[in-house]
Amino acid sequence: MPVLRPDWNLEITAENVLFAQAADSAAISRRSPRLVDVAHRAAQHALTLIDPVVIYREVPVKSIEKERLYLEDNNSLSGPLILEHLQNATVVLVLICTIGGRLEDQATSFSREDISFSFALDSAGSFAVELLANHVCRYFETFYNQRGMKTSIPLNPGMIGWSLLPGQIEVFRVLEGINSEVSLSESGMMTPRKSVSIVLGAGEEILRVGSRCDYCSYHGRCFYKDKSEAHSCKPITQLERIEL
Amino acid sequence: MDKEQVLKDLCEAVIEGDDVKAVELSNKAVELGLAPLTVVKEAIQPAMDIVGDRFQEGEAFLPELIVAGDAATASLDVLLEQLSGEDSAAAKKGTVLLGVMFGDNHDIGKNLVQAVLSANGFKVIDLGVNVAPKAFIEAAAKENADIIASSTLITTSLPYQREMIELLKAMGKREDYFVILGGGPVTPEWTQKIGADGYGRDAKDAANLCNKLVSGDYKPGLDEPIIENALKSK
Known part of the structure; x- marks a missing residue:
């Protein structure tokens, strides 16, 4: 079943929303209680607008030639980042996580009358899709570990060494035929925008090196640097039943 | 409330992103006979500069900048109604x-x-x-x-x-x-x-x-x- 619609008992707090807005929630709470209230309202509203979907496919690696990783389904992934992390992979898992388009539509509709709420709602969506992606990656890491395989760090098109547009095209090609949820624009933008595309490599000889931050163009200049990626959230129950 | 206090409070209201208070104080400033251009230069503009500087220095965050912008805009809507066309243009950077x-x-x-x-x-x-x-x-x-x-x-x-x-x-x-x-x-x-x-x-x-x-x-x-x-x- 390559498309999941998880039964996700998500919780989003005002602190989560402010975090997604790259704002220090403690400082904001002291200075601008109104913004905490806006964030809280946005978090509550967001929960009614999130439709999580995970589209995934596992494909065995066929060969590596030059800077290209060829897959058994005749697709390929290319670039220095791919080679660095996936050269020892026996399988790759290609996936897209999305929370659907309802939230961003609402955020846009609020943007004229209440830009502050609109931005908070949009940020709640960013938080939710990032959280979904983190949960899904952790699930699959455990899934492969239990089968004696190690996993690479999650790789996203647009990271240093994997150009955005070619990378997105490669991901979408692998998921062709099973993905009707998320579309790709000519510029590499996904619709719904609250979507994340990921490739995870797995194999007995995989060397897990670095962190995602090391390959991000914001490296060293980001609000999120050195801040915990972990956010408390109830697990996605349906993911416990994933089968590849 | 004297004129100086109104200007000070208005500046703070914009910094805090309190658009309701900013509008009230802008109306108060007009009632007290403060020249709109003076209010812009001595309350709104300094507030926007302070928030902008804090943002540049990483001491303020984007949501704060947004609500400050909203409050400034609401205040300016009140004040600019009182200005002649020439003064209105002068009140803005561009x-x-x-x-x-x-x-x-x-x-x-x-x-x-x-x-x-x-x-x-x-x-x-x-x-x-x-x-x-x-x-x-x-x-x-x-x-x-x-x-x-x-x-x-x-x-x-x-x-x-x-x-x-x-x-x-x-x-x-x-x-x-x-x-x-x-x-x-x-x-x-x-x-x-x-x-x-x-x-x-x-x-x-x-x-x-x-x-x-x-x-x-x-x-x-x-x-x-x-x-x-x-x-x-x-």
Whole structure:
């Protein structure tokens, strides 16, 4: 079943929303209680607008030639980042996580009358899709570990060494035929925008090196640097039943 | 409440992003006989400068900038009603015509730019989304704009940015307005290639860019565009 619609008992707090807005929630709470209230309202509203979907496919690696990783389904992934992390992979898992388009539509509709709420709602969506992606990656890491395989760090098109547009095209090609949820624009933008595309490599000889931050163009200049990626959230129950 | 206190409280209300209080105090200032231009210069502008500086220094965050911009705009709406046309223009750093280019309807980023530019003392005319090149130019003339700011998130709208500049040239109006660009697929190289005057990667960059353009000795139609990219320069 390559498309999941998880039964996700998500919780989003005002602190989560402010975090997604790259704002220090403690400082904001002291200075601008109104913004905490806006964030809280946005978090509550967001929960009614999130439709999580995970589209995934596992494909065995066929060969590596030059800077290209060829897959058994005749697709390929290319670039220095791919080679660095996936050269020892026996399988790759290609996936897209999305929370659907309802939230961003609402955020846009609020943007004229209440830009502050609109931005908070949009940020709640960013938080939710990032959280979904983190949960899904952790699930699959455990899934492969239990089968004696190690996993690479999650790789996203647009990271240093994997150009955005070619990378997105490669991901979408692998998921062709099973993905009707998320579309790709000519510029590499996904619709719904609250979507994340990921490739995870797995194999007995995989060397897990670095962190995602090391390959991000914001490296060293980001609000999120050195801040915990972990956010408390109830697990996605349906993911416990994933089968590849 | 004396005049000095009103100005002080209004400044604080804008910094705190309290638009209701900012409007009340702006009305109070008018009732007390304070000249609107004085209120702008001694309360609104300092507040916007303080918030802008804090944001630049990483001491304030984007949501705070947005609500401050909202409060400043609400206050200015009250005060500018009281001003003559000449004084009204003097109260602002400049007029920025803002819109998402034809073929694109993604407007959250554009709305953030609007809030940040307002917080920096610019009069912002928001044309919305899916704006045709000619509509930008017609509105620029109507609003006596200083800067035309066009953004897009999709590559298929990029050619319309070039079309707008070519149209300005053909109409003999290229030297009337600065043209600045932003948006996901827009790059400094594209900005240079089509002959725009500046590029900003995000809302903060857009404010820096506009401040430079209106405060320097620049004239529209720069040979080399000004590139603002806080990410790269850090």
